[in-house]
Amino acid sequence: MDYQDLISNCVKQIPPSGIRKYFDLLDDSHISLGVGEPDFPTPDRIRKYVAGRLKNERVPYSSNSGDPHLRELILRFLDARYGISGYESIENVLITVGASQAIDLAMRAILNPGDEVIVHEPCYVSYKPAVELAGGIAVAVTTRHEDRFRLKADEVRAAITPKTKAILLAFPTNPTGAIMEREDLEAIAKVVRGTDILIISDEIYAELTFNGKQHISIASLPGMLERTVVLNGFSKAFSMTGWRLGYAAGPMEIIAAMRKVHQLMMLCAPTPAQWAGIAALEDGFKDDFADTRYMIEQYEARRRYIIDAFNSLGLSCNEPEGAFYVFPSIKSTGLSSEQFCDRLLANKKIVTVPGSAFSKAGEGHIRCCYATSMQDIEEAMRRIGDFLKEIR
Numbered sequence: 001m002d003y004q005d006l007i008s009n010c011v012k013q014i015p016p017s018g019i020r021k022y023f024d025l026l027d028d029s030h031i032s033l034g035v036g037e038p039d040f041p042t043p044d045r046i047r048k049y050v051a052g053r054l055k056n057e058r059v060p061y062s063s064n065s066g067d068p069h070l071r072e073l074i075l076r077f078l079d080a081r082y083g084i085s086g087y088e089s090i091e092n093v094l095i096t097v098g099a100s101q102a103i104d105l106a107m108r109a110i111l112n113p114g115d116e117v118i119v120h121e122p123c124y125v126s127y128k129p130a131v132e133l134a135g136g137i138a139v140a141v142t143t144r145h146e147d148r149f150r151l152k153a154d155e156v157r158a159a160i161t162p163k164t165k166a167i168l169l170a171f172p173t174n175p176t177g178a179i180m181e182r183e184d185l186e187a188i189a190k191v192v193r194g195t196d197i198l199i200i201s202d203e204i205y206a207e208l209t210f211n212g213k214q215h216i217s218i219a220s221l222p223g224m225l226e227r228t229v230v231l232n233g234f235s236k237a238f239s240m241t242g243w244r245l246g247y248a249a250g251p252m253e254i255i256a257a258m259r260k261v262h263q264l265m266m267l268c269a270p271t272p273a274q275w276a277g278i279a280a281l282e283d284g285f286k287d288d289f290a291d292t293r294y295m296i297e298q299y300e301a302r303r304r305y306i307i308d309a310f311n312s313l314g315l316s317c318n319e320p321e322g323a324f325y326v327f328p329s330i331k332s333t334g335l336s337s338e339q340f341c342d343r344l345l346a347n348k349k350i351v352t353v354p355g356s357a358f359s360k361a362g363e364g365h366i367r368c369c370y371a372t373s374m375q376d377i378e379e380a381m382r383r384i385g386d387f388l389k390e391i392r
């Protein structure tokens with residue numbers, strides 16, 4: 001049987017994730033700065049709450065949209081944390097299987113064949129495939145090291161065509177750690193107000209900001225609630241990656257279209273994960289999200305260390321103000337980002353991810369995730385220093 005002949009052309013032309021290649025090589029002798037996930041356990045009180053309910057209750061499907069109480073809590077959270085307010089009801093919120101599914105649903109809900117979605121690059125690996133699997137075309141706008149990887153409104157304006165359906169924003173950004181200040185977002189908002197272009201804003205790293213910076217959501221700017229779908233989830237802020245819990249909040253009709261796909265293809269997000277989400281938010285409101293604050297403090301110390309270490313090794317590293325990645329330039333080594341990561345892995349057993357895994361615009365950089373112990377980070381930087389001496 002010719003299996004290749006059976007596989008769709010669209011799936012065939014999507015390259016495999018450039019991140020996975022490195023994870024699959026990992027064993028205990030390696031230090032990983034590769035995987036983008038918190039190294040903390042899910043907070044104890046969340047696990048206890050779910051364990052209690054699992055002991056005493058059935059685990060049924062939830063409603064397709066997700067647990068109503070969780071959706072109420074999410075509305076409250078979006079308002080309290082990011083000033084996103086004005087939704088009519090919990091019908092503006094859909095609970096999904098991670099932000100990942102929310103990205104997929106948003107694309108499938110809005111795209112007709114040939115519709116364009118503007119995506120800023122370097123960016124998270126799933127955006128372009130999600131657009132293409134939904135029949136759309138991803139139109140890249142490059143962000144640059146010298147602009148601290150912020151997205152320029154003029155470049156967005158220049159990329160708009162009559163086929164532009166949406167602009168996918170992802171700040172804080174994976175892999176660059178870039179954030180957008182209010183005026184940066186205001187400039188983008190100015191471009192889309194008065195048009196029928198939707199903003200899809202992946203805010204999965206919104207809680208993880210540093211240097212005293214608060215996350216600003218484009219949905220909180222005047223006139224933007226009605227033209228923005230906010231995607232978020234529990235993976236990063238609550239150390240809940242494996243629970244698979246995310247959500248979308250946005251205009252009722254767009255959320256209803258996403259729900260239509262979701263209810264047929266997924267039924268609902270996992271019920272115990274939704275219980276975990278309830279505990280995360282209820283507890284968080286009681287003590288101003290102390291568990292998350294604790295994790296951020298730890299990340300902050302590691303972030304400071306790793307930025308300074310890269311710069312002192314001569315690998316120029318921007319100061320990322322969000323997420324938990326640094327994205328130093330390795331151009332001075334003369335290696336491509338893939339060569340650098342392959343050789344670092346083979347010679348020093350350090351896992352990093354080539355910038356090219358996040359699009360061509362990421363070439364010349366490597367992504368290092370500092371959501372790992374300080375001890376491992378210090379050892380990794382020592383070995384990277386040795387590696388640089390060997391190759392220079």
Ligand SMILES: Cc1ncc(COP(=O)(O)O)c(C=O)c1O
Binds near residue numbers: 101233241
């Ligand atoms: C920018 C971005 N969006 C979405 C996701 C997926 O998040 P989730 O675990 O909620 O599916 C990730 C995961 O790394 C990410 O980096």
